[in-house]
Amino acid sequence: MNTEQTEQSDINSPSKTTNEAVIEIKNLKKSFGQQEVLKNVTLKLLKGENLVVLGKSGSGKSVLIKCIVGLLKSDSGKIDVFNKNVNILNRKELDELRQKIGFLFQSGALYDSMTVKQNLEFPLRRIKKDLTEKEIEEKVTEVLENVGLADALHKMPSQLSGGMRKRISLARTIVVDPMIMLYDEPTTGLDPVTSDEISALIIEVQKKYKTSSIIITHDIKCARKTANRMVMLAEGEVLLEGKTADFENSTNPIITSFFQ
Amino acid sequence: MKNTNPVFKVKSFATKQSIKLSEKTMVKTASASNFLTDLADVFLFIVQFFRETFSRNFEFREFLRQCFQIGYKSLPLISITGAIIGLVLTIQSRPVLIKFGAVTMLPGMVAISLIREMGPVITALLCAGKIGSGMGAELGSMKVTEQIDAMEVSSTNPMRFLVVTRIWAAIIMIPLLILYADAFGILGSWAGANIKGDVSFFLFFSQAFSNVKFMDFLPAVIKSFFFGAVIGFVGCYKGYNAGRGTESVGVAANSAVVLASLLVIIVDMVAVQITDMLTS
Incomplete structure (x- = not known):
């Protein structure tokens, strides 16, 4: 019984991490006009860990990960990804770095004009240029099986439900074997059962593909399930950083409002 | 009580007109600046188009x-x-x-x-x-x-x-x-x-x-x-x-x-x- 419980807990909990940082952010600042979204953010993502970034809407969580992949340019501060400063990379260097990073968008961002198969092949053909047609087909089938949607191969995104879109989007992200995963609100807009399935998938991806991940969310159930470590953003700054227990024991009213 | 001093009246009128004028100038400057920004955006878009056209990997x-x-x-x-x-x-x-x-x-x-x-x-x-x-x-x-x-x-x-x-x-x-x-x-x-x-x-x-x-x-x-x-x-x-x-x-x-x-x-x-x- 005990052994069974331990095995079950291993499957449903994130794997252990190392102390090597894959992303290091120092004194990050980002404003939109007069509105200062990120005031002074400093944090690290360690190799192999799932770092959950919590915060209320508009606290700059999504801006933070968009700065990491260079979709937004920070005003000041330093973002090192695999020891390369994202802010000073040229287009070619940034593209090379992006090949190691997977980004799961809040909306899924599947290409509407392409089938699921074409959606998955799109990054694969551009990033893994040396793959043969057979290898591409095998890889696409493998990731679709991993997300449990092998039969959706020829469907259009408009034929998929919200949860299926998230799964396909996740499959498109992992198809190129990224080393870092950035999840932008992976469970937003999903029912509790599908949310749990997505949370389980996040842990599975971490274990199977040995990824280090930043998970942006305000879904505490997902955060509890997937996190090795958590960070709370408030007013553009890091309010608290620590393990799940540190957040549960905190007396800060903002944090307690999340964990009640 | 209302001030009836003509010097004060002229001064107050001039101040109001000056404020109105500066407000109008600010609005016009902002719209001119928006127009120039849009024009620069279009120009950059065209430049980027030609640059990407003649780059490799068409x-x-x-x-x-x-x-x-x-x-x-x-x-x-x-x-x-x-x-x-x-x-x-x-x-x-x-x-x-x-x-x-x-x-x-x-x-x-x-x-x-x-x-x-x-x-x-x-x-x-x-x-x-x-x-x-x-x-x-x-x-x-x-x-x-x-x-x-x-x-x-x-x-x-x-x-x-x-x-x-x-x-x-x-x-x-x-x-x-x-x-x-x-x-x-x-x-x-x-x-x-x-x-x-x-x-x-x-x-x-x-x-x-x-x-x-x-x-x-x-x-x-x-x-x-x-x-x-x-x-x-x-x-x-x-x-x-x-x-x-x-x-x-x-x-x-x-x-x-x-x-x-x-x-x-x-x-x-x-x-x-x-x-x-x-x-x-």
């Missing part, structure tokens, strides 16, 4: 797909419109030409007016509506649903993949659609001539093309490439730079049609002036 497959979308999928609309224009032009002109005893000039007149002006302008305006709005709406919705960002993070240059291919497809396919519309227009004209008369297909075409010179074709073909460029640029620019909200998709599509149509007319006017200068 997205040839996507370019062919866009040619199919723009060209082949517009054929039914262009065929029907072209034929109707030719038909209507013939039915309208025939009575006048009969009055002047110049009905034999009908095929030549219709062919020249279709090739030089009606065909290119009407087809370009139709394309501005169908293709320009399609580009604006498609790229706008891709922007709103983060598909362009998704492309960017998967190491694909969205400017090269989405914009360059669409603009070049428009530049290549719209002149072909215009020639196709001309052909259908002449076919429609032959049908129109046969409603009240009896002209053989061969005779009508030989009469039509005996009046058409190479210099009737050349300026029309050259300006049709510019029509294609205008429609492609405006559609892509409006869609690619759409805002983040869903209403911006509609705004992008609508403004793409309006601006592209206006620019088509302006380009036509300039082209006619240049042709006139060169041929007279």
